[in-house]
Amino acid sequence: NAGVTQTPKFRILKIGQSMTLQCAQDMNHNYMYWYRQDPGMGLKLIYYSVGAGITDKGEVPNGYNVSRSTTEDFPLRLELAAPSQTSVYFCASSLRGGDDTEAFFGQGTRLTVV
């Protein structure tokens, strides 16, 4: 049982480049989330999805895009990478919404923009 899988684990981008961070879960969870975590800081929600075809903005969505065509996958797209997007990105999933549920996190993608 893999849980939440993120790829790649590390990536270096040049300013202006684009990339897609992949996230897949095999728990048939409806909810999926993308967070970023800057050094020494807490997690900030970028985007989330409540099911295939439904996404919504979180706290810091600027510079990112998402799509959710299947229950399993929730890719995060960075367009025109900037140094401010240097961070660790975490994907998470939960079976349902509501605050009485448990979220499962991936191991993260460490992104550096130079």
Add this chain to the structure above:
Amino acid sequence: LAKTTQPISMDSYEGQEVNITCSHNNIATNDYITWYQQFPSQGPRFIIQGYKTKVTNEVASLFIPADRKSSTLSLPRVSLSDTAVYYCLVGSTVAGGYNKLIFGAGTRLAVHP
């Protein structure tokens, strides 16, 4: 969305009990209280969740007073491996029933030999 306040950092020693308190004065009637633990270079993981009174599992205990305006995560006899950041989350449900799962800054616990 209930705002939470918890200490930025705490220090302890091996074998001691650690209590981390989270304030959530505007908690709503239907809100649950959830704690996550994050080790360096890893994603957070769920520790414990409760609605009222006391909840205990193999990792921790969660104490919630009757007014539910605060909660205390208790870690018994900590070891060096309990060094981590601990997040308190309260009531992530927003209009429409969507759970945004918003994290605060957390409490950075350092356990010393």
